[in-house]
Amino acid sequence: xxxxxxxxxxxxxxxxxxxxxxxxxxNRKMYGYxxxxxxxxxxxxxxxxxxxxxxxxxxxxxxxxxxxxEKVYIGKRxxxxxxxxxxxxxxxxxxxxxxxDFMKTMRFxxxxxxxxxxx
Amino acid sequence: xxxxxxxxxxxxxxxxxxxxxxxxxxNRKMYGYxxxxxxxxxxxxxxxxxxxxxxxxxxxxxxxxxxxxEKVYIGKRxxxxxxxxxxxxxxxxxxxxxxxDFMKTMRFxxxxxxxxxxx
DNA sequence: ATTAATACATAAGAAAATTATGTATTAATT
DNA sequence: AATTAATACATAATTTTCTTATGTATTAAT
Numbered sequence: 001x002x003x004x005x006x007x008x009x010x011x012x013x014x015x016x017x018x019x020x021x022x023x024x025x026x027n028r029k030m031y032g033y034x035x036x037x038x039x040x041x042x043x044x045x046x047x048x049x050x051x052x053x054x055x056x057x058x059x060x061x062x063x064x065x066x067x068x069x070e071k072v073y074i075g076k077r078x079x080x081x082x083x084x085x086x087x088x089x090x091x092x093x094x095x096x097x098x099x100x101d102f103m104k105t106m107r108f109x110x111x112x113x114x115x116x117x118x119x
Numbered sequence: 120x121x122x123x124x125x126x127x128x129x130x131x132x133x134x135x136x137x138x139x140x141x142x143x144x145x146n147r148k149m150y151g152y153x154x155x156x157x158x159x160x161x162x163x164x165x166x167x168x169x170x171x172x173x174x175x176x177x178x179x180x181x182x183x184x185x186x187x188x189e190k191v192y193i194g195k196r197x198x199x200x201x202x203x204x205x206x207x208x209x210x211x212x213x214x215x216x217x218x219x220d221f222m223k224t225m226r227f228x229x230x231x232x233x234x235x236x237x238x
Numbered sequence: 239a240t241t242a243a244t245a246c247a248t249a250a251g252a253a254a255a256t257t258a259t260g261t262a263t264t265a266a267t268t
Numbered sequence: 269a270a271t272t273a274a275t276a277c278a279t280a281a282t283t284t285t286c287t288t289a290t291g292t293a294t295t296a297a298t
Contacts (some may be wrong), residue, residue: 004203009219011133011134011218011286012133012191012221013133013135013254013284013286015130015225016282016285016286018229018230019229019293032245032246032247033245034245035179035207038262042228042246043227043228046224047224047228050287050288051245051246051247052228052248052287052288053285053286053287054285055246055248055258056248056286057286058151065202073295074244074245074294074295076172076294077244077245077246077293078245078293078294079135079246080245090160096229096231099229100229100231103225103226103231105162106134106218106222107222108161109158109161109162109166110137110138110218110219111141112215112219112222118222120251127258132255132285132286133252133266135252137246139240139253146276150275150276150277151277152275153276167259168255169255169257170276170277171257171258171280172254172256174276174277174279175254175255175279176254176255193264193276194263194264195262195263196263196275196276196277197263198275198276199276239298240274240294240297241296241297241298242293242295242297242298243294243295243296243297244296245292245293245294246272246291246293246294247290247291247292248289248290248291249285249288249289249290249291250288250289250290251287251288252285252286252287252288253284253285253286253287254283254286254296255282255284255285255298256282256283256284257281257282258279258280258281259278259279259280259281260280261273261277261279262275262276262277262281263276263277264273264275264276265274265275266271266272267270267271267272267273268270268271268272
């Protein structure tokens, strides 16, 4: 997963890229460790991204042209900021829309709109 | 995946057990092929479960005691109906609630409530 | 002085799909 | 009548994506 205290690991698979790309929208620049902390904070520890999952994903997104990096030295420590490219913005929008549509489909399929769970 | 014309494969990973268990609720009994067709129909072809994914999943759920089977012969053709056990009903509820909660978390994380996509 | 936190990275292994293949019956089409 | 499509099961090889483990190094806190 990304170490999830709350969700069974297989549930969350496949959403990491969507989460990362979405966090970087509005020209925000973030570095890896910051992403892990922000997601942990925003989800009240429900989703905790592991470094073993995050860094390869960031490298893949960079390789495919969705992200560019900016190295900054904080004292002697390296920090790699990630920024969305124009292509990355398109990918981000596609991914988020796709996930939103997927949720809609799943809500219908699991009959969730008539239950309490989706409050 | 389950052959998804619409969703990128990694998005859907991990929801198959939840989908299957949920379809079998209310003491409904279904066989494998029927499940693939029902999901295809209910999602307007957006989610198409492949046999390579479904059968191993059904066998796993049976092995762990969530499902029992009932063989029926239609002429010379075998049909294996799957039925939720009492344990399976608990698993089903847990899984569906977990997914509902996960969607809630993701809606917040992706800031979907303030956009058009979640209509 | 030691531990925790920050910050990066990669590699081995596991889980859950995909893709491909196989068997066999029955219905539909040409 | 012969072929194709649909029904219905199954498994095996491969790929993807994550987990778990490990590694290096700096800085802050105890």
